[in-house]
Amino acid sequence: MPAAVTVTYYLDIMSSWCLWAEPAWASVKTQFAGKVDFQWRIALMNPGDFPASAAQCDWFYRRSGTVMRSPFKLDSGWVEPARQGNYRAANHVAEAARALGATDDTVRLALAHAAMRDGKKIGDLAVAVAVAAKAGKLAPKMLRARATAAAVVAKVAASTAEFHAHQINQRPAFIVTDKIGDKAVLSGLVTVGPLMNAIHYMLSDCAAYDSFAAHFGPPA
Numbered sequence: 001m002p003a004a005v006t007v008t009y010y011l012d013i014m015s016s017w018c019l020w021a022e023p024a025w026a027s028v029k030t031q032f033a034g035k036v037d038f039q040w041r042i043a044l045m046n047p048g049d050f051p052a053s054a055a056q057c058d059w060f061y062r063r064s065g066t067v068m069r070s071p072f073k074l075d076s077g078w079v080e081p082a083r084q085g086n087y088r089a090a091n092h093v094a095e096a097a098r099a100l101g102a103t104d105d106t107v108r109l110a111l112a113h114a115a116m117r118d119g120k121k122i123g124d125l126a127v128a129v130a131v132a133a134k135a136g137k138l139a140p141k142m143l144r145a146r147a148t149a150a151a152v153v154a155k156v157a158a159s160t161a162e163f164h165a166h167q168i169n170q171r172p173a174f175i176v177t178d179k180i181g182d183k184a185v186l187s188g189l190v191t192v193g194p195l196m197n198a199i200h201y202m203l204s205d206c207a208a209y210d211s212f213a214a215h216f217g218p219p220a
Contacts, residue, residue: 002179003037004206005199010043010163010173013090013111013122014050014078016061017190020068021172022109024192032199040105042095042156043163043171047085054079068190077119088156089125089147090115093132095156096146102136110135178202180209 009025011018029038051057057076065073078087090111097107114120114131122128129147133140146152166175170188176198177183182205184198 003035005032005035005176005178005202006037006039007195007199008175008177009038009040010159010171010175011040011108012043012045012171013094013108014087014115015045015171016064016074016116017170017188018172019074019112019116020064020070021190022105022112024190024195025105025172027192028195028199031196032203035203036199040108041159041162042091043173044088044091044156044160045085045171050085050087051076051079053081072117074116075119078115078121078123080121080123083123087123090122090128091156092147092152093125093128093143096143096149096152097132097136097138099146099152100136100138100143102132102138107132107136174198176202178206180206 007028011021025038025040028036032038051060054076057079061074061076064070094108094111111122111128111131114127115122120127120131122131125144125147129140129144132138133143136143163171163173166173166185166187168185168187172190173185173187174189174195175183175185176195182202184202186194186198189195
C-alpha cells in the first residue's frame with residue numbers, strides 16, 4: 001500500500017541552507033519511518049544565486065552559521081569565481097549515483113560536506129566524481145559517464161522545473177502531500193518543527209478518514 005503521506009525535499013548540493021536542514025530531514029525520516037514516503041529531488045540554483053567571491057561566501061556563512069548556532073564555520077574553499085555560478089556538476093553526479101543504485105542520502109551528503117566542510121572544489125566534475133565514487137562505492141568511470149549522460153541532465157532539469165512549478169524559490173523546500181489531497185509547502189525553513197507538525201497532522205487527518213471509511217464505507 002502506498003504511504004498516506006509523501007514528503008519531497010528539493011535541494012541543491014551546493015546550498016548551505018540545505019546543509020543546515022539535513023538534521024531536520026534525518027529527524028523526520030527516523031520519526032516517521034515506515035509511515036511516510038520520503039523523496040529528495042534536485043532543484044538547481046541559478047548562477048546568480050551563488051557568491052561572486054570567497055569573501056562574499058564567507059559573509060553568508062558567518063550569517064547562517066550564527067543563525068543556526070553552529071559550533072563551526074562552513075568553508076568557502078569550493079568557490080571559483082571563474083565558473084560564474086556554474087556548479088551543476090555535483091548535482092548531476094548525485095543524480096547519477098542514485099541511478100546507479102546509491103539511492104539514500106550518503107552520496108549527496110558526502111558531496112555537500114566535501115564542499116562546505118572541507119572546501120573541496122566539487123564544481124569540477126572530476127573532483128565531484130572522486131568524492132561520490134568513494135562515498136557510494138561506485139566505479140568512477142561509470143559514474144562520470146552517467147553524470148554527463150543526457151538522461152541525467154534532463155532529469156535534473158525536470159526536477160528543477162517541478163520545483164519552480166510550486167511557485168517557490170528558496171531551498172531547502174519540503175512539499176508534504178497526503179492521500180486525501182492536502183498539500184503543505186515549506187520553502188526556506190530549515191528547523192524540524194514546521195516539517196514535523198505538517199507530517200503529524202496530515203497523518204492524523206488521513207487516519208480520521210480511514211476510521212470514517214471503516215464505519216460508513218466509501219462516498220455514495
